[in-house]
Amino acid sequence: MNPRLLAVRAGLSRGGIELRQTLTSPTDLITFVLMTGGFLAAMLSARHTLLPGTAVSLGTSRLVSVLALDVGMYAVLWMADRLVGDREDGTLLRAKAIPHGMLGYLVGKVVSISAQVLIAVAATLLAGAFLVAGLAIGSPGGWLTLAWVLVLGLLATLPLGAVLGSLFPNTRTTALIFLVLGGLAAISGIFYPITRLPVFLQWTGQVFPLYWLGLGMRSALLPHAMAVVEVGHSWRQPATVAVLLAWAIAGLVLAPVVLRRMARRESGSRVAARREKAMRG
Amino acid sequence: MSAIFRSMDCVLDVSGLRMRYGQTDVLAGVSFTAGRGEVLALLGPNGAGKTTTIEILEGFRMRSAGRVSVLGTDPAHGGEAWRARTGVVLQSWRDHSRWQVRELLAHLGRYYAPYSTPGLTRPWDVDDLLATVGLSEHARKRVRTLSGGQRRRLDVAIGIVGRPELLFLDEPTAGFDPQARREFHDVVHRLADREQATILLTTHDLDEAERLADRILILAGGAIIADGSADQLSRAMSTRCEVRWSRDGQRFVHAADDATAFVRDLFRQYGESIQDLEVRRTSLEETYMALVREAENSGPRRLTAVAA
Numbered sequence A: 001m002n003p004r005l006l007a008v009r010a011g012l013s014r015g016g017i018e019l020r021q022t023l024t025s026p027t028d029l030i031t032f033v034l035m036t037g038g039f040l041a042a043m044l045s046a047r048h049t050l051l052p053g054t055a056v057s058l059g060t061s062r063l064v065s066v067l068a069l070d071v072g073m074y075a076v077l078w079m080a081d082r083l084v085g086d087r088e089d090g091t092l093l094r095a096k097a098i099p100h101g102m103l104g105y106l107v108g109k110v111v112s113i114s115a116q117v118l119i120a121v122a123a124t125l126l127a128g129a130f131l132v133a134g135l136a137i138g139s140p141g142g143w144l145t146l147a148w149v150l151v152l153g154l155l156a157t158l159p160l161g162a163v164l165g166s167l168f169p170n171t172r173t174t175a176l177i178f179l180v181l182g183g184l185a186a187i188s189g190i191f192y193p194i195t196r197l198p199v200f201l202q203w204t205g206q207v208f209p210l211y212w213l214g215l216g217m218r219s220a221l222l223p224h225a226m227a228v229v230e231v232g233h234s235w236r237q238p239a240t241v242a243v244l245l246a247w248a249i250a251g252l253v254l255a256p257v258v259l260r261r262m263a264r265r266e267s268g269s270r271v272a273a274r275r276e277k278a279m280r281g
Numbered sequence B: 001m002s003a004i005f006r007s008m009d010c011v012l013d014v015s016g017l018r019m020r021y022g023q024t025d026v027l028a029g030v031s032f033t034a035g036r037g038e039v040l041a042l043l044g045p046n047g048a049g050k051t052t053t054i055e056i057l058e059g060f061r062m063r064s065a066g067r068v069s070v071l072g073t074d075p076a077h078g079g080e081a082w083r084a085r086t087g088v089v090l091q092s093w094r095d096h097s098r099w100q101v102r103e104l105l106a107h108l109g110r111y112y113a114p115y116s117t118p119g120l121t122r123p124w125d126v127d128d129l130l131a132t133v134g135l136s137e138h139a140r141k142r143v144r145t146l147s148g149g150q151r152r153r154l155d156v157a158i159g160i161v162g163r164p165e166l167l168f169l170d171e172p173t174a175g176f177d178p179q180a181r182r183e184f185h186d187v188v189h190r191l192a193d194r195e196q197a198t199i200l201l202t203t204h205d206l207d208e209a210e211r212l213a214d215r216i217l218i219l220a221g222g223a224i225i226a227d228g229s230a231d232q233l234s235r236a237m238s239t240r241c242e243v244r245w246s247r248d249g250q251r252f253v254h255a256a257d258d259a260t261a262f263v264r265d266l267f268r269q270y271g272e273s274i275q276d277l278e279v280r281r282t283s284l285e286e287t288y289m290a291l292v293r294e295a296e297n298s299g300p301r302r303l304t305a306v307a308a
Helices: A005-025 A027-046 A059-087 A091-096 A103-132 A141-169 A175-186 A199-205 A207-219 A224-229 A237-264 A267-281 B002-009 B050-058 B080-085 B101-110 B126-132 B150-162 B180-193 B204-213 B228-238 B260-274 B284-298
Strands: B010-021 B022-036 B039-043 B065-070 B087-090 B165-172 B197-202 B214-219 B223-228 B242-245 B250-256 B274-281
Touching: A005 A027, A005 A103, A005 B101, A027 A059, A027 A103, A059 A091, A059 A103, A059 A175, A059 A207, A091 A103, A103 A141, A103 A237, A141 A207, A141 A237, A175 A207, A207 A237, A267 B050, A267 B165, B002 B242, B010 B197, B022 B050, B022 B065, B022 B197, B022 B214, B039 B050, B039 B204, B039 B228, B050 B165, B050 B197, B050 B228, B080 B087, B087 B150, B101 B150, B126 B150, B150 B165, B150 B180, B165 B223, B180 B197, B180 B204, B204 B284, B214 B228, B214 B284, B223 B228, B223 B284, B228 B274, B228 B284, B242 B260, B250 B260, B260 B274
Parallel strands: B022 B223, B039 B197, B039 B214, B087 B165, B165 B197
Antiparallel strands: B010 B022, B010 B065, B214 B223, B242 B250, B242 B274
């Protein structure tokens, strides 16, 4: 069999094994429940406040935006964090030491993290269906929109996470990514409609994929009339596709270059040096 | 004809290898070769460039200058097919801690399957490999629950799962207790004898080098200052032997240049009153210390014991 194809298949099963390990790890599950629970709490606090000029509660609108956070935050953060961690502890070097091992490693990461993101999305949707009213779920068009937003969203964010993971030196610094993403969420229309922000912040927010992920999710799951609170009173789906696609292409072009550069510098002595540094504290 | 011979039997061929960091030459012209099935130990003081050398040969580090051929290929441009023929034993830390031992070996072995040749099936059968490194009873354990010695044997297993023609071991037994060390040595012997693998290892343990290696290379001052078996090195370094004996309950020690003549004289003089006679050639440790000291004082001079 073609070695590349075989490495991709090995990577798929690697992703499955990693997913199983995460789902059976108490620490991972607790972190996951706490994070998702935190998002849900933020949304429930406003479930009776109606968005001005609409019949939909702020909570419902936020729930849908939380789906965007599930994709945007988790995909970037987990990808970056796992990559930094795996570089630090030598997992990447092991992958590098076997033929097409890096390919298998990356396929495995994409599979396991995508699956975790989809589980988070499903859990949020499920909780939302019980806790808030006014979700437009059930229409085939809505599901279809949700599907392409998820696919494009993962394509736009996973490579970004890989690039960040290649650039950050160690796991202690990846907390910075979390802070930056949190700040980004604040200007991406996740918690309040972006139209309430000063214009320059609106423009800044609209540069990044997180805003468009949120917009896409809202277009899939909120009543059509809700578009009135958005920029231009429209869901702007063509623009959503264009921006997410642009990020995906940029990421998919950049990530292999940055990853290759990062992997090329890995060696036993670098891993040993990091181990000593980490053990000294 | 000779070119074909070289490409088939010369697994490592290094000449004039240089590595420069800033203004410092860590390696200033390292040259050596290794044939198929040979076990080489690379010795040298800390900072002599052992790890740098091995990482250049592994293809994990770029060299500044020199010619390097590993399995007939320049490791700086070794592709995945070349990679499949080499094995690197890495020191584990926390990596793959959640994986089960057998699961991890089976997974990492899969990548080697397309690189089987008619005479060599890759990867190594997992259960067979587990038995070889003595981990059969731990097959279903998670990696993080293994003891230090077991984990190191897993490192070796991962390094050889693709049945490498050439195996790199960088300080393989650092931190081992004597029993783990002995078990590890058995694995290396089996590998060299049964698999005909060429093995290059670095170590600080001179006993280990003497026990495992067919040939010892001493790296000091950025160059190979000695190349030969432990016995050859001590002969080439010094003909002086230590002679110990006792006579009338008293013990004597004498360093002799010609031990045979000295002992002959001794018996002629004292006959049967000589007891507990011992003649010892300089140990590898003494040879090593003398060579390294000399290299540090006067710059490298290559000592080659050619008999192999």
